[in-house]
Amino acid sequence: MAKPENMGNGIEITRRTALGGMLGASGAAMLGSLPFGTSAASAADNPVVKVYGITSAQMNDWAHIKEAIGITIEWTPTNDDTGVFIRDVISNNVGETHDILIFNGGTQTVLAPQGLLAEIDTANPNLTKWADASKDWTESALVMADGKTFGVPIDGNADSFGYFPEAIGVDPSGSEEVSWGVMFEDERLRGRVGVDRNWSQSLCCAALFLNHAGRQNIADVANPTGEEAKAVVDYLIERKKAGQFRTIFSSFEEQIQLLSNKQVDALNCWEPAVRESNKALNANSVVYAYTVEGYFKWGHAAHVPAQAVDRGNIENIYKVLNYFIDGEYRAYQAIDRGYAGPNMDLGVEYAKAKGWEADKVQSIQNTADKVARKFAKPFVNLPAPPNADAIEEEWQRFLNA
Amino acid sequence: MGTAQDETRRPASRLADYWPSGLAVPAFMISWSILVLLPIVIIVAFSFLQMKSYRVVYEPTLATWTNIIVSERWFTVVRTLRIALTITAIELLLAFPFALWMAKRCRSKSLKAMIVTLLTIPFFLDMSSRIIVWRSILDVNGGINSLLLNLGLIDAPIQWLLYSEFAVHFGMIGSYFPAMVFPIFTSLVLIDDEYIHASGDLGGNPLQTLRYIILPLAMPGIVAGIIFTLVPLMAAFVEPRMLGGGFVNLLGDSINSALQELKYPTAAALSTIVIVALGVLMVVLVKLIGRREGNTSLFQVVQR
Numbered sequence: 243m244a245k246p247e248n249m250g251n252g253i254e255i256t257r258r259t260a261l262g263g264m265l266g267a268s269g270a271a272m273l274g275s276l277p278f279g280t281s282a283a284s285a286a287d288n289p290v291v292k293v294y295g296i297t298s299a300q301m302n303d304w305a306h307i308k309e310a311i312g313i314t315i316e317w318t319p320t321n322d323d324t325g326v327f328i329r330d331v332i333s334n335n336v337g338e339t340h341d342i343l344i345f346n347g348g349t350q351t352v353l354a355p356q357g358l359l360a361e362i363d364t365a366n367p368n369l370t371k372w373a374d375a376s377k378d379w380t381e382s383a384l385v386m387a388d389g390k391t392f393g394v395p396i397d398g399n400a401d402s403f404g405y406f407p408e409a410i411g412v413d414p415s416g417s418e419e420v421s422w423g424v425m426f427e428d429e430r431l432r433g434r435v436g437v438d439r440n441w442s443q444s445l446c447c448a449a450l451f452l453n454h455a456g457r458q459n460i461a462d463v464a465n466p467t468g469e470e471a472k473a474v475v476d477y478l479i480e481r482k483k484a485g486q487f488r489t490i491f492s493s494f495e496e497q498i499q500l501l502s503n504k505q506v507d508a509l510n511c512w513e514p515a516v517r518e519s520n521k522a523l524n525a526n527s528v529v530y531a532y533t534v535e536g537y538f539k540w541g542h543a544a545h546v547p548a549q550a551v552d553r554g555n556i557e558n559i560y561k562v563l564n565y566f567i568d569g570e571y572r573a574y575q576a577i578d579r580g581y582a583g584p585n586m587d588l589g590v591e592y593a594k595a596k597g598w599e600a601d602k603v604q605s606i607q608n609t610a611d612k613v614a615r616k617f618a619k620p621f622v623n624l625p626a627p628p629n630a631d632a633i634e635e636e637w638q639r640f641l642n643a
Numbered sequence: 644m645g646t647a648q649d650e651t652r653r654p655a656s657r658l659a660d661y662w663p664s665g666l667a668v669p670a671f672m673i674s675w676s677i678l679v680l681l682p683i684v685i686i687v688a689f690s691f692l693q694m695k696s697y698r699v700v701y702e703p704t705l706a707t708w709t710n711i712i713v714s715e716r717w718f719t720v721v722r723t724l725r726i727a728l729t730i731t732a733i734e735l736l737l738a739f740p741f742a743l744w745m746a747k748r749c750r751s752k753s754l755k756a757m758i759v760t761l762l763t764i765p766f767f768l769d770m771s772s773r774i775i776v777w778r779s780i781l782d783v784n785g786g787i788n789s790l791l792l793n794l795g796l797i798d799a800p801i802q803w804l805l806y807s808e809f810a811v812h813f814g815m816i817g818s819y820f821p822a823m824v825f826p827i828f829t830s831l832v833l834i835d836d837e838y839i840h841a842s843g844d845l846g847g848n849p850l851q852t853l854r855y856i857i858l859p860l861a862m863p864g865i866v867a868g869i870i871f872t873l874v875p876l877m878a879a880f881v882e883p884r885m886l887g888g889g890f891v892n893l894l895g896d897s898i899n900s901a902l903q904e905l906k907y908p909t910a911a912a913l914s915t916i917v918i919v920a921l922g923v924l925m926v927v928l929v930k931l932i933g934r935r936e937g938n939t940s941l942f943q944v945v946q947r
Contacts, residue, residue: 352696503784505784631695634906638715638716639714643715
């Protein structure tokens with residue numbers, strides 16, 4: 243197998259790249275035969291930024307960005323499967339065809355050292371809102387690799403678990419902090435708990451609980467070593483065999499079904515699942531927990547593939563990156579998904595300036611307050627931690643027990 | 644002037660001109676090797692590599708195989724084999740009498756057509772869509788528990804109806820029944836009724852007719868039914884995931900989980916186990932049938 247040739251700029255030239263280049267050259271030759279100025283004028287009049295990104299980072303209506311900064315977004319969706327995303331960037335050269343890649347922050351630790359991502363130019367004149375953003379976001383593990391910035395944090399949340407307050411006898415307002423122990427070992431919920439099949443969501447939160455309870459001393463709950471993961475899995479296997487868990491689910495639809503059918507009293511789900519279930523049940527039937535120990539904290543990061551830097555579209559790319567940390571995107575993501583992100587204050591300002599109803603403005607503010615409260619607790623998740631191989635092997639023991 | 648027989652032979656002889664018999668077999672063998680055997684060889688070879696930080700390390704190692712034991716992934720192999728063989732046996736026991744009745748006893752053509760249509764309906768729907776319906780019937784608040792509670796037959800909902808091995812078995816029986824019935828039905832339909840009547844005329848009772856006439860002649864269909872049922876069962880993941888509730892982890896799930904982490908060598912090793920297990924099972928099956936019915940019984944239809 244021929245090794246790719248490294249051109250010294252971090253971009254590897256593979257046979258696919260070379261073929262793509264030849265096709266591109268022939269395409270350019272064909273375009274040259276068109277009436278002069280047509281394509282250039284069209285591109286200038288209707289700039290397009292192609293995004294390959296996780297579905298939940300999408301706006302419900304991309305017409306807003308077109309109206310705001312005059313750029314059309316062409317979105318190719320992907321799910322939250324880390325392996326698929328990494329494979330598409332490394333093996334399928336998605337950077338050849340897309341200008342921005344959006345995924346759960348953390349994969350840059352795998353992709354950036356291979357020269358597949360461009361370092362973010364935080365001083366770019368089009369990235370005007372970068373300086374306003376909190377360093378909790380801009381210098382977080384969601385976007386950094388080797389001390390450099392390889393992504394723009396665009397939104398995020400602190401995941402916990404949904405529960406029925408009456409099942410555990412707590413304040414139904416949901417403002418009270420509840421321990422993860424409710425999920426893992428509350429006798430009242432035995433056989434009434436759903437667990438996410440995704441190890442980063444479940445194993446790491448169990449590690450967080452065990453650390454806080456003083457039963458384990460795991461240095462980094464987002465990246466436990468094989469031995470540490472084994473200890474957590476042993477605990478979870480013991481709980482599984484004790485009958486604590488009703489089901490191990492694997493999809494968003496299952497989360498909604500389990501809650502809205504009241505098949506479980508608690509499950510570590512996504513916040514939108516609680517929102518959807520409450521639409522089927524009475525409002526506030528299910529509460530998304532504030533926890534004692536901490537959260538599965540995640541965020542979407544927008545990366546620029548290395549190949550996009552010299553494609554002549556970088557100005558538009560940075561305008562879009564800036565839009566993601568400006569008020570309009572912030573406001574819509576808070577309203578539509580309950581997600582927060584850098585510069586939440588700009589989201590509130592935007593909503594007020596646009597004359598949105600008071601309850602919507604308040605909702606954005608509530609989202610900001612909620613996430614600020616949750617992010618004060620420990621734990622950031624990494625979708626591709628260095629010990630992922632060992633953790634996944636241990637997680638199989640839990641699934642097979 | 645050629646005869647009608649010559650006319651029918653002409654196309655065959657023309658084909659033979661282009662495909663000298665000396666080349667046909669080697670051509671087939673080479674094509675077969677490239678299309679089928681080569682990918683299998685690559686899969687086996689891949690299982691002796693490993694991934695580090697989402698990249699394949701091209702150095703031969705037994706690490707992947709060791710990890711399959713340490714991580715207890717091999718449990719899924721045993722569990723999958725157990726469930727697949729159980730379901731195949733149940734399907735055979737259910738499908739053979741049903742196919743026999745349909746082929747030899749059911750005289751109404753319209754009823755037969757209706758049954759065949761009913762058996763093919765599941766193929767019109769995506770398997771997930773079919774299986775997910777059972778969740779609302781089998782869960783604690785579902786149809787069966789509600790009925791049993793209302794009838795006063797139980798005091799509390801039965802938990803194991805869903806998210807259990809029972810539920811997975813139940814879902815699989817429905818899914819794979821047509822795969823067993825059709826080949827057996829096809830082979831039974833081809834059995835000339837005169838053979839069956841002759842057996843009776845010669846004093847054979849129904850059991851002897853079944854044992855010495857029907858079973859040997861239906862053997863190609865039975866073997867095909869076993870293969871069509873067993874092989875996809877080894878890769879089943881919809882029923883375990885939707886009805887097993889994560890408590891019945893099978894090979895398909897384990898391979899999928901490995902692929903999500905880009906652990907190609909792990910997926911390759913698990914696939915290798917499947918290939919070897921199926922190969923062994925097929926050899927055992929052929930040997931058993933060969934010992935009982937004679938090796939030629941597998942090819943009865945071809946011979947006739």
